[in-house]
Amino acid sequence: MNVLLLIxxxxxxxxxxxxxxxxxFFSIITTFVAAKHLKGNNKxxxxxxxxxxxxxxxxxxxxxxxxxxxxxxxxxxxxxTLQIISYLVDVYKNKYEPEExxxxxxxxxxxxxxxxxxxxxxxxxxxxxxLEKRKITANNIFDGLLRVGWGLIKKFVIAGxxxxxxxxxxxxxxxxxxxxxxxxxxxxxxxxxxxxxxIDIVIGISKMLGIDLKENFNSPYYSESFKExxxxxxxxxxxxxxxxxxxxxGGNRCSTFRKNINLLITFLVSGLWHGVNYIIWGILNGxxxxxxxxxxxxxxxxxxxxxxxxxxxxxxxFIWPDQTTSLKMMASVFTNxxxxxxxxxxxxxxxxxxxxIIFAIFTxxxxxxxxxxxxxxxKLQNSKMETKTILIGTMCLIxxxxxxxxxxxxxxxxxxxxx
Amino acid sequence: xxxLRIIIIIIFFIILFMxxxxxxxxxxxxxxxxxxxxxxxxDESKDHEVVFIGDCEVYANFSPMVMFEEKGIKAYIRGxxxxxxxxxxxxxxxxxxxxxxxxxxxxxNSMRYAEPVSEEYNRLTIDYMKWSKQKxxxxxxxxxxDENIWYxxxxxxxxxxxxxxxxxxxxxxxxxxxxNTFNGFLVNKNVKPVENLPVKKRLASYQFEDICxxxxxxxxxxxxxxxxxxxxxxxxxxxxYWYDEYDEQIKQYAEKNDIDYYNLxxxxxxxxxxxxxxxxxxxxxxxxxxxxxxSKFFANILAENYNLTDFSGDKxxxxxxxxxxxxxx
Numbered sequence: 001m002n003v004l005l006l007i008x009x010x011x012x013x014x015x016x017x018x019x020x021x022x023x024x025f026f027s028i029i030t031t032f033v034a035a036k037h038l039k040g041n042n043k044x045x046x047x048x049x050x051x052x053x054x055x056x057x058x059x060x061x062x063x064x065x066x067x068x069x070x071x072x073x074x075x076x077x078x079x080x081t082l083q084i085i086s087y088l089v090d091v092y093k094n095k096y097e098p099e100e101x102x103x104x105x106x107x108x109x110x111x112x113x114x115x116x117x118x119x120x121x122x123x124x125x126x127x128x129x130x131l132e133k134r135k136i137t138a139n140n141i142f143d144g145l146l147r148v149g150w151g152l153i154k155k156f157v158i159a160g161x162x163x164x165x166x167x168x169x170x171x172x173x174x175x176x177x178x179x180x181x182x183x184x185x186x187x188x189x190x191x192x193x194x195x196x197x198x199i200d201i202v203i204g205i206s207k208m209l210g211i212d213l214k215e216n217f218n219s220p221y222y223s224e225s226f227k228e229x230x231x232x233x234x235x236x237x238x239x240x241x242x243x244x245x246x247x248x249x250g251g252n253r254c255s256t257f258r259k260n261i262n263l264l265i266t267f268l269v270s271g272l273w274h275g276v277n278y279i280i281w282g283i284l285n286g287x288x289x290x291x292x293x294x295x296x297x298x299x300x301x302x303x304x305x306x307x308x309x310x311x312x313x314x315x316x317x318f319i320w321p322d323q324t325t326s327l328k329m330m331a332s333v334f335t336n337x338x339x340x341x342x343x344x345x346x347x348x349x350x351x352x353x354x355x356x357i358i359f360a361i362f363t364x365x366x367x368x369x370x371x372x373x374x375x376x377x378x379k380l381q382n383s384k385m386e387t388k389t390i391l392i393g394t395m396c397l398i399x400x401x402x403x404x405x406x407x408x409x410x411x412x413x414x415x416x417x418x419x
Numbered sequence: 420x421x422x423l424r425i426i427i428i429i430i431f432f433i434i435l436f437m438x439x440x441x442x443x444x445x446x447x448x449x450x451x452x453x454x455x456x457x458x459x460x461x462d463e464s465k466d467h468e469v470v471f472i473g474d475c476e477v478y479a480n481f482s483p484m485v486m487f488e489e490k491g492i493k494a495y496i497r498g499x500x501x502x503x504x505x506x507x508x509x510x511x512x513x514x515x516x517x518x519x520x521x522x523x524x525x526x527x528n529s530m531r532y533a534e535p536v537s538e539e540y541n542r543l544t545i546d547y548m549k550w551s552k553q554k555x556x557x558x559x560x561x562x563x564x565d566e567n568i569w570y571x572x573x574x575x576x577x578x579x580x581x582x583x584x585x586x587x588x589x590x591x592x593x594x595x596x597x598x599n600t601f602n603g604f605l606v607n608k609n610v611k612p613v614e615n616l617p618v619k620k621r622l623a624s625y626q627f628e629d630i631c632x633x634x635x636x637x638x639x640x641x642x643x644x645x646x647x648x649x650x651x652x653x654x655x656x657x658x659x660y661w662y663d664e665y666d667e668q669i670k671q672y673a674e675k676n677d678i679d680y681y682n683l684x685x686x687x688x689x690x691x692x693x694x695x696x697x698x699x700x701x702x703x704x705x706x707x708x709x710x711x712x713x714s715k716f717f718a719n720i721l722a723e724n725y726n727l728t729d730f731s732g733d734k735x736x737x738x739x740x741x742x743x744x745x746x747x748x
Contacts, residue, residue: 354583389425393432401439401579407538407565 002107002131005209009112013075020074024110027054031084032105035091035098047092054081062275076115078273078419082240083109087123089244096124104131111211113202117195117416119216119236134210142388143381144208149395151200152403154193155414158366160404161359162190164350170319177336180329184312187319189363191415192221195234198414219370221311224303225296226288229311237273241266260290274419280327281317288314318415358402440575441593442585447547448597449588453478453500456605457510458547459598460497464735465518468727469494471603472511472638473526474502476654479704483602484743485714490722491731496603501540504529504634505560510544511638513553515645522725523642524650527669527680530635531660533628535563545571601743606707608747612695613657613702625664632672639676648725651680655687655713657694657702681720683713690716707747 014021034050037043058081061073087108091098099105108126109115169175169183199216206213216235223229230238242251249262264286271282288310296303313333316326347353369376380388405411447454456478469492471477478498486492497510507529514520535541541561548554558571570577581589599605642649651673653661666682673680683690690712694702697709705713721727730736 352583385421386424386428389428393428393435397432397435397439400436400575401443401582403579406570406577406580 001209002103006103006107006110009107009110009115012112013110013115016075017072019072023057023074023077024080027057027080027084028106028109029102030054031088032099032102035088038088038092038098043092047088050088051085054084057081062272066276075417079115079118079120080109082120082237082244082273083123086120086240086244090123096127099123099127107131113205114213117198117202117414118234119199119202119213120240121213121236125214129210129212136208136210138385140210141208142385142392144204144206145392146380146388146395147200147204147207149204149392149399151197151202151204152399153362153395154197154200154366156399156403156405156411158359158362159190159194159197159415160409161351161355162186162193164355164404166190166319168348168350170321173325176329176332176338178333178339178342180316180336181333182342183319183329184315184333185309187315188221188308188312189366191315191318192217193363193366194415198416219373221308221367222304222371223307224300225307226285226292226310229307230285230289237270241270245269263290277321277323278317280323281314284314362402436575439579440573442589443578443581444546444574445542445578445581446588446592446597447543448592448599450586451543452597452599452605454543454546455597455599456603457497457499457544458549458596459600460495460514460603461549462598463495463602467493467495467518467602468521468730469524469721469725470511470514470518470520470522471496471498471524471526472502472507472514473498473524473654474507474529475500475704476528476656477524477526478600478603478605479607480654480710480713481717482604482606482707482710482714482743484604484740485711486718486721487730487733487736488740489715489718490727491729491733492718492721492727493730493733493736494602494721496600498526498603499544501532501536502529502544503532503535503561504631504638506544506557508634508637508641509553509557509560510548511641512556513548513551515641515647516551516553519645520647521727522648522650522721523638524652524721525638527635527651527653527665528661530627530631530665530669533630535561538563538566541566542577546574601739601746604710606747607699607704608707609699610696610706610708611699611701613698616657616702617659619659622662625662625668627665627668635672639678649678650721650725651678652717653680653682653684654705655684655690655692656704657698679724681717683717686716 010021013024030050030053034046037046058077061077064073090096099108104127108121108123108130111121111126111130114121165186166183169179175183196217203213203215214236218232218235220229220233223232246262246266249265250258251262252259254262264283267282267286267289268279269282270285271278271280274281292307295306313330316330317323320326320329346356351359380391445451445454453475469483469486471481471483471494475498478496481494481496483492483494483496486494497514499506502510507525511523511525541563545554545557545561548557554571555568558568562568639649641647651669653666653669661684669680669682672678692705692709692712697705697712699706722729
């Protein structure tokens with residue numbers, strides 16, 4: 001089955017631009033060969049050289065949009081480069097033995113579902129679930145379909161509508177003040193529904209194939225601080241940054257000043273990973289992680305609300321095309337008091353009343369689900385096949401009827417697939 | 420037992436899917452009725468001696484009922500809005516699966532279009548065609564860049580967003596259809612005299628595109644292979660969209676292929692069309708008055724030249740004629 005999986009992965013990957021195959025195969029082969037030489041006297045040199053080569057390609061691709069070059073960045077380069085680095089470092093540190101078979105290593109990197117938007121899987125986790133024997137069971141298929149259905153609702157019913165509002169507001173630079181604030185809050189929902197929806201689809205498809213991928217989100221908007229948020233948001237990236245940037249820099253086993261510098265560097269890397277335009281976003285997140293805990297109150301609700309609003313503000317860097325505009329829009333929230341105008345113009349932002357109601361209802365369901373996951377998930381997993389079938393059918397109908405797709409919409413476009 | 424229950428649940432959802440498809444698809448019953456014309460043909464008797472194919476210039480300008488009354492001709496119009504030449508070809512191909520007329524009348528106006536005009540127009544022609552090889556071919560030939568064949572196979576994918584645009588019509592015609600034409604003729608009684616005509620534009624090229632000739636050849640061959648007399652026409656219109664250069668090309672084509680061609684724009688006076696009373700849109704199309712005059716004129720041409728049967732005594736057609744007369748009163 002893995003042979004078929006690799007063939008499908010390569011074909012699908014090539015369908016997004018066959019030239020990308022050269023980059024990914026180059027990285028796979030150099031890493032595979034280098035990992036076998038991470039023993040002996042030259043191992044540090046081999047490690048550094050291989051990491052530099054792969055990082056150089058990644059950085060080059062991140063810089064390309066700012067040049068006149070017309071090179072298409074290989075699909076998933078930001079994701080597979082991190083996987084390659086973690087693999088090399090782990091082998092170097094003797095955490096595990098290098099992979100014996102090129103086929104297995106290629107499948108680990110190129111396993112297509114997680115190549116689009118992650119999660120950034122570690123080799124030792126994937127070895128257990130992807131490369132070793134596994135079973136496709138009816139239960140796995142139903143659970144996987146449930147997860148895919150929920151992901152599709154998030155992506156097409158919630159994120160699809162949010163994206164229309166964002167596009168209406170961000171496309172007009174005169175929309176500052178209350179419009180900007182509305183865009184920031186809606187974008188918080190948009191990016192979460194889009195990204196976590198995509199991850200649900202990836203995890204669901206994998207589940208159907210008998211592959212258990214690690215979770216990438218854990219109800220992040222219920223966080224009471226930035227520190228907590230970054231433990232629950234894009235977990236695979238946060239934990240990668242912690243293991244391969246923050247801890248090697250010294251982590252928190254040093255002075256407070258040094259610890260804060262380490263944190264800032266880690267978030268700077270996080271910003272750079274997203275792209276050159278996200279450097280300030282990364283640094284500001286680092287600052288909020290450093291000092292956020294100091295402003296926590298006794299009220300959980302207040303802490304969550306403040307954290308959510310601050311996070312929403314920082315998403316400005318994702319909404320507006322450049323950092324200057326983002327900062328200008330953030331400032332406009334406090335200088336442009338057009339709040340009553342927004343209330344009257346709400347139906348001119350691309351959504352009808354019915355769309356706003358659908359958006360509100362499903363966003364509420366999303367937050368209720370996130371807040372009660374521990375109770376709901378076991379019940380779902382233990383429910384009868386018939387119940388699961390009804391739920392899957394209902395979710396399919398919801399997506400088909402209420403989803404935002406069709407002419408004029410690119411359904412395969414996920415926010416995090418551009419990074 | 421569990422498997423059976425799951426299968427029943429799946430069937431239930433398939434039925435729900437079909438229900439939503441029906442509910443959310445446009446009905447074309449009382450609004451945008453042009454979308455219902457192609458499907459009405461399937462329920463008609465299939466004994467027509469004359470079949471018209473073409474765009475709005477056939478369904479708005481020719482009344483088969485008048486032709487029946489005038490010369491006992493059984494005719495049907497398989498036309499729809501902005502019906503492109505390849506669509507006309509596949510619709511003719513489909514028609515010949517059901518019947519073999521003596522004469523096929525093709526209105527050449529669509530020779531002007533070498534590319535699909537819009538997805539909306541495609542839908543009016545294609546949506547309610549029965550599934551067949553011709554429907555697949557017509558979809559493939561007509562799709563605009565943004566379209567996808569799956570949107571035709573599963574119309575819910577295209578029309579799902581109509582959930583907040585549903586009207587009384589969508590519920591009233593959920594499980595039934597409304598026939599809006601008389602043998603393909605869409606009656607329009609309104610009068611809007613010719614006032615301001617668009618300026619005649621000079622074109623970079625007046626040559627019809629290869630693809631149009633390709634399908635015209637196909638129509639010619641299809642008729643020849645089935646021993647059907649092909650007649651080319653250009654319906655009258657005062658809008659300056661049909662150039663002399665176009666007309667010359669069709670004349671040459673007709674001569675070369677031994678086909679009759681009637682440019683009825685040249686017979687406006689003889690027909691008696693008065694553009695102050697006989698058009699519903701300022702001269703682009705004829706209204707009921709104009710169509711009646713044109714149909715009488717053309718019925719005589721058909722009867723005199725194409726050895727058609729006089730069906731004047733046909734009961735079903737006489738009944739249809741009475742209904743038609745009632746309707747146009």
